[in-house]
Amino acid sequence: MVRPQKRFGQHWLQSSRVLGKILQAADLAPQDHVLEIGPGTGVLTRPLLDQAGQVTSVEVDREAHQALTTTLTHPNWHLILADFLKLDLAGLPDPKPNKVVANIPYNITGPILIKLLGTISQPQTQPFQSLVLLIQAEVASRILASxxxxxxxxxxxxxxxxxxxxxxxxxxxxxxxxxxxxxxTVIRLTPQPPLIPCDCPPLLDELIQLGFATRRKMLINTLKGRVEREVLLNAFQDLNISAQTRAENLDLKTWIQFSNWLDQAGLESVLSD
Structure with missing residues (x-):
């Protein structure tokens, strides 16, 4: 058995119950092409191959990669030796993967999410249908939080x-x-358009970054160096937001409305690059 490498953040999943939950959440069919990140010993790869039409697994660990090539063969399986964060997704086998199912390294969860989903400013141009990921519980709580x-x-x-x-x-x-x-925690992410249209995603992204930089301060103070106080107060009044509100008090829909208000007021230039 290949020994888990600490430098790759490897922990081999060995629970049949959790494997079953992952596969149920993935809801695979013969027409699906699954992208798996970090197959390790292949404990998830094998049932994925039983349920999906194709599986592409990306492994950075040479020892694990070599072991898999000798212990697992399947006509519809592609095994790539590569650092996933450096991988060109556009170069994956056709038809391109439409689902992601993976037990990902916890130390690079953030960069992996960005690669799979994109960012507010630059969303993934060809989003996956779904992503079923096994991640650190604390990070899952942050993703799911309201x-x-x-x-x-x-x-x-x-x-x-x-x-x-x-x-x-x-x-x-x-x-x-x-x-x-x-x-x-195992989570499922289903890419979809935002709740309401966002007029200027880069502006929204920057406002969120500024607002949570000092999350315990009121927005009127965290944004005052970038937007004039009177402009902020007018926006808050029009959107029925308390002048004492903090970044953590606003839901996604209100953040988008706030960003749209500033953009429509022609104030994007107030936020410096």
Missing amino acids: PADKAYGALSLRVQYLAKPEKICHVPPTAFFPPPKVDS
């Missing part, structure tokens, strides 16, 4: 702008070898 939750922040808004997040199941450390020091 304004009433302590975990709510910029990550919540950025992911929810791009996709509908759902919690599938909790995963304890004992489900892995070796057990990680944190709990985990």
Whole structure:
């Protein structure tokens, strides 16, 4: 058996219950082409091949890659030795993957999400139908959070702008070898258009970044260096937002409305690059 490498953040999933939950959430069919990140020992790869038409697995660990080439063969399986963050998704086999199912390294969850979903300013031009990911529970809580939750922040808004997040199941450390020091969660992300149209996504992205830079301060103070106070007060009044509101008090729809108000008022130039 290939030993998990700490430098790659590897923890081999060994729970049949969790595997079943992942596969159920992925809802695979013969016409699906699945992208898997970090197949490791192939414990998830094998059932994916049983249910999907094609599977493309990307593995950065040479030892794991070599072991897989000798223990697993399938006519509809593509195994790529590469750093996923450096991989050109446009160069993947045709037809391109339409779903992602993966137990991803926790230390690079953020960059992986950006590569798979894009950003508010630059969404993925050809979004996947769904992403079923096994990630650190703390990060999942932030992704799933609403304004009433302590975990709510910029990550919540950025992911929810791009996709509908759902919690599938909790995963304890004992489900892995070796057990990680944190709990985990399986989530499903379904890319979709934002709740309401956003007139200027780069402006929205910047406002969220500024607003949560000092999350305990009122927005009137966190944005005063970029937008004139009177302009902010006018926007708040028109949108029925309290002048004492903080970034964490506004839901995604209100953030978009706020960004649209500033953009339509011709004030994008107030926010410097």
